[in-house]
Amino acid sequence: MTRLVTQWFCAVLVAASAAAQPAQKVIFDTDFAFPPQDDSLALFFVLNSPDINLLGITTVAGNRSLNVATADVLKILEATERREVPVYEGAAAPLLHVGTDWDRRTHGGWYSNPPAREPPGGFATSKRAERQGAVDYLVQTVRAHPREVTILAIGPLTNIAMAMRMDTAFASNVKQLVIMGGAIAALPDGAGNHTPNAEFNIYVDPEAAQIVLRSGIPILLSPLNVSRKARFTKPWLDRILATDTPITRLIREHLGPMYEARPDRVMLMYDQVAAVSLVAPSVAKTEELLVDVDVNPGPSYGVTVGGRERWPGGEQAQPMQVQSDLDWDRFIQLFVERVTARPAPMRRQP
Numbered sequence: 202m203t204r205l206v207t208q209w210f211c212a213v214l215v216a217a218s219a220a221a222q223p224a225q226k227v228i229f230d231t232d233f234a235f236p237p238q239d240d241s242l243a244l245f246f247v248l249n250s251p252d253i254n255l256l257g258i259t260t261v262a263g264n265r266s267l268n269v270a271t272a273d274v275l276k277i278l279e280a281t282e283r284r285e286v287p288v289y290e291g292a293a294a295p296l297l298h299v300g301t302d303w304d305r306r307t308h309g310g311w312y313s314n315p316p317a318r319e320p321p322g323g324f325a326t327s328k329r330a331e332r333q334g335a336v337d338y339l340v341q342t343v344r345a346h347p348r349e350v351t352i353l354a355i356g357p358l359t360n361i362a363m364a365m366r367m368d369t370a371f372a373s374n375v376k377q378l379v380i381m382g383g384a385i386a387a388l389p390d391g392a393g394n395h396t397p398n399a400e401f402n403i404y405v406d407p408e409a410a411q412i413v414l415r416s417g418i419p420i421l422l423s424p425l426n427v428s429r430k431a432r433f434t435k436p437w438l439d440r441i442l443a444t445d446t447p448i449t450r451l452i453r454e455h456l457g458p459m460y461e462a463r464p465d466r467v468m469l470m471y472d473q474v475a476a477v478s479l480v481a482p483s484v485a486k487t488e489e490l491l492v493d494v495d496v497n498p499g500p501s502y503g504v505t506v507g508g509r510e511r512w513p514g515g516e517q518a519q520p521m522q523v524q525s526d527l528d529w530d531r532f533i534q535l536f537v538e539r540v541t542a543r544p545a546p547m548r549r550q551p
């Protein structure tokens with residue numbers, strides 16, 4: 202009973218603060234792919250958040266190739282009847298990192314960009330990517346709204362680093378960067394998920410990540426340490442599927458069979474934690490750490506290193522807020538509540 206009252210109280214607080222403030226301007230930068238990929242589940246949350254003014258989506262190579270990321274996101278926007286959200290195609294490859302045979306054998310499609318395979322249900326028929334490229338769009342939009350735009354970066358940081366290179370004022374004009382990336386050994390559960398110590402998004406483009414993390418932009422970093430506390434299981438899927446909307450239908454189609462085949466399956470929620478943190482940053486406990494990225498070829502390529510105090514070799518590490526723990530109950534309640542919300546006609550704001 203106490204728990205129910207607390208949950209209700211938290212929901213009221215989030216709703217009340219959402220009602221009191223203008224919707225925050227957000228650009229969604231993503232190595233997108235259809236569900237079960239976490240980027241698409243994070244997008245469902247953002248699309249259903251009235252306190253987020255989703256200005257645009259920028260795609261980048263990562264989980265899949267750039268062509269797949271773009272084709273999949275266009276298809277999802279069409280399927281969820283959100284064609285009004287513009288999509289801008291970004292970097293097809295990291296700044297310097299060249300994929301090896303090992304990269305081809307392990308996860309990801311970032312090392313080449315063949316034509317996209319058809320998304321489930323076929324290519325989008327009426328929704329197209331904009332002619333303007335992602336980097337140009339990022340620079341122009343941030344310039345037009347100085348210190349108003351938050352970037353949710355849930356793929357390799359290539360587009361963001363390129364925007365910083367294109368416009369020296371970019372970093373100081375971004376309001377905040379919320380990044381899913383990295384694994385911090387100084388915090389609990391800090392192993393990598395791609396190499397022993399490196400997290401995938403940072404590993405794919407470590408040079409870009411170093412540029413971004415050293416830029417001085419206010420950063421909220423959501424590393425693997427907290428993703429490992431976000432474990433999605435079948436009862437939560439069942440809760441989502443109890444509601445019928447275009448979004449839950451997509452989830453049913455793509456996650457349903459996986460959980461039918463293995464009802465004990467646990468899926469870590471990476472990008473979803475970063476997305477929920479946009480509107481409810483207190484779902485995670487944060488700590489200010491100095492963070493940098495190792496770009497030296499060798500066993501630690503792409504490893505994020507975070508420390509409470511400066512260390513020799515860490516002279517360029519910058520202070521940022523790093524999530525270290527997650528209030529799972531609050532996080533999942535809010536995630537499910539929004540993802541299952543009934544669509545409202547038009548949510549974009551000027």
Ligand code: RIB
Binds near residue numbers: 238400402
């Ligand atoms: O390491 C997890 C991250 O890598 C997530 O953003 C996932 O979508 C992939 O990009």
Ligand code: CA
Binds near residue numbers: 239264
């Ligand atoms: Ca991602």
